[in-house]
Amino acid sequence: MSSAPILTPVAEAAAIPRHVAIIMDGNGRWAKQRGRPRIFGHKAGVEAVRRVTRAARAMGIEALTLYAFSSENWRRPEAEIGELMGLLRIFIRSDLNELARENVRLRILGDYRRFAPDLVEMIDDAVARTATNSGPILAIALNYGAQAELAAAARRLAARLPADAIDEAAIEAELETQGLPPLDLLIRTSGEQRLSNFLLWQAAYAELLFVDTLWPDFDEGALAEAITAFGSRQRRYGGL
Structure with missing residues (x-):
């Protein structure tokens, strides 16, 4: 685990992304390394969610989006899906x-x-219960797939607008992330380097960071290191 200090909103305000998304990967491998069943890793992953959401609030991140259950995760064994749903209830x-x-x-x-x-x-x-709160946003992706999100947005727009009226702004207004800050940083844990059908439109100009840490080991220090890496990058958005 990393022991890097937690960044604060005051000390590193310029380097703090407004919106961070995380593909939380590696629970199963973490459990396997310890000779335990996959559910053991998922339970440890929930603890990592608690650590990271608290750290994100302390750092002043406005929105944190977590990829908890993809539309493709239904292909997993029924028993594991049941265990995941049970953990969501507990959370x-x-x-x-x-x-x-x-x-x-x-x-x-x-x-x-x-x-x-x-x-x-x-x-x-x-x-x-939290709808009237005015603080940071915690968005959890459940049975989410970016391709389905885009297809649904296209269908809704096509039903009410002529083709030449559909532009980037119209599409963004139909996405499930409407109202969230633009995505600044997308992190994937466990060493895999793909987006896995997550926030494909929103990630167009996000900074991507792939780390080897398995999700149950991702902590406050690991998030601070990710934010430091984000702050060191130059975001040109296609310009010079």
């Missing part, structure tokens, strides 16, 4: 009070209504 029950107390707004990306009715109700209640 909502145990952490919602803290999110509400810390003025965090919870957003959900993706078609989470495919989940079990009781879990859908829990998610709806959690979103409603």
Whole structure:
């Protein structure tokens, strides 16, 4: 684990990205290294979520988006999917009070209504409870796929606008991230170097950072190192 100091909003304000997204990868490998079942890694991954969301708030990051369950994750064994849904229930029950107390707004990306009715109700209640908060945003991607997001946006626009009226701004207004700050930094843990159908449109000019750390080992210091790397880059957006 890294022991780098946590950046503060005051000390490093210019280097702090407004919106950070993370592909949380490596829970299974982390568990395998320890001779434990995959659920052991997923439980450790939830602890990493707690650490990182708290650190992001302390650093002054306005929005943190976490890729928790992709539309492709339904291909996993049914037992593992059930365990993941159980962990999501536990997270909502145990952490919602803290999110509400810390003025965090919870957003959900993706078609989470495919989940079990009781879990859908829990998610709806959690979103409603934090909807009037004015602080940082925690967006969790559940049953999310960027290609499906773009296709759905295209269908809605085509149904009400002529083709020549559909531009980048019109598409962005239809995306599930509408209202979030532009994506500045996208991190993927575990050494894999692909986006895996995550925020494809939003990542067009985001800085990408692929780190070898497995997600359960990603902590406050690792996030601080990622923010430091972000601050060292020159963002030209196609210019000089």
